[in-house]
Amino acid sequence: MTAEEAVQKFLEWMAVEKQASPLTIEAYQGDLARFLGFMITHLDGLPDMIGLGLISLRDFRAWLAYEQAEASKPTARKTSSDQATRTRARRVSAVRSFFKYLARRQGVENPAIQLLSTPRTKKPLPRPLAKDQALAAPEDISDLAQTPMEQQRNAALFLLLYGCGLRISEALNLNIADLDVMRSSNVLRILGKGGKERLVPVLPVVQQALEAWRTRHPAPTPDAPLFVGIRGKRLQPAIAQKAMREWRHLSGLPDYVTPHALRHSFATHLMEGGADLRVIQELLGHASLSTTQRYTLADEARLLDVWTRAHPRAQ
Known part of the structure; x- marks a missing residue:
């Protein structure tokens, strides 16, 4: 099996077994195509299944550095730095998921991918309607x-x-x-x-x-x-x-x-009305309370904005 065939099987597995959305499948397909395209140049040829297991941490880091350099080029599509970081984080996630699939379903293990750090992103605060x-x-x-x-x-x-x-x-x-x-x-x-x-x-x-x-x-x-x-x-x-x-x-x-x-x-209007954060977590179906707590941060940001615009001493 070639690397490209392995990617195709992975995407089919994502669609059928994981029931990933078509948009996720499309994004992962593009991310993995970019990854393999870089490796063709970096390794002087497309790696086979054995070669995928031999890609080193240095190779993975070279790919991530390439992605960062591409995003910084003047010809790159104008995006915020945080958006560009989120894109790189998604690409790392796609590659990591692909190699996890290879280990579990194809018997090809590469522990180096687990050592690759995911670019840190700032989670955007929820923006509710008035x-x-x-x-x-x-x-x-x-x-x-x-x-x-x-x-x-x-x-x-x-x-x-x-x-x-x-x-x-x-x-x-x-x-x-x-x-x-x-x-x-x-x-x-x-x-x-x-x-x-x-x-x-x-x-x-x-x-x-x-x-x-x-x-x-x-x-x-x-x-x-x-x-x-x-x-x-x-x-x-x-x-x-x-x-x-x-x-x-x-x-x-x-x-x-x-x-x-x-x-x-x-969620925001419940919180403003005095609802308990744990109750909001249950209603939203959040697995972690930290996800729900973003609404308290958003409310603090809104209060600070109102104070900045309204208080005479803030000018």
Whole structure:
């Protein structure tokens, strides 16, 4: 098996076994192509399977130095230094995952990759919508839809995202049968990242919007997707993102206002209302409390910004 064939098998494994998203597969494919392209020049030829196991830490570091130099060139696409660092970190992650796959599935081990340091990145702080914007979003977005069916669907979808703090993928993976569970228990059973399941309470106003959407759903059988497109298939995230993007442009809002920003808004507004951080962690389905604590940092940054702009002595 050649190195290129091994990469192809790895990507197929990512898609089937790990159920990685098409965007992740595409990014990893590009990252690994860059890595192998560098190694062809660096090692005077594409390494075979045995050669992949012999790549040294010095070789890996040479590749990472090359990536950093490429990002610093004047001809490189203009990106922030932090964004460029995140890209390099993702490429290291792709290569490390590839070599872990080789060790587990192909019997090719290379311990040197574990010694390669991942470029440190600053995790961006969550950027929520203002409360009035988050409250207005579901109705305003639905008003821009072309048909009554799409209007009812969008109103329910975006109210669910803000009212329950769901990821867009979590909301779009729901089926009609999940509404029956909600009717009897006032909660939704959500399957999150890594197959982790959590129960999320549903506010009455959200329940009403979901039930109203069910009455207009084209085929509300228990196993049918809850949110569907005009052809009756499960709604694609790109459609929801496009609907919010149109509202964002018309409202003059910044680019970070996306469906995921409604999840940030859910968490931030709960925290501002005095909710316990552990409760927010459970509702969001975060594996680590440190992930949830980013919302406290974001709130501190917002308070500092308000103080800087408002206090006479801050000028």
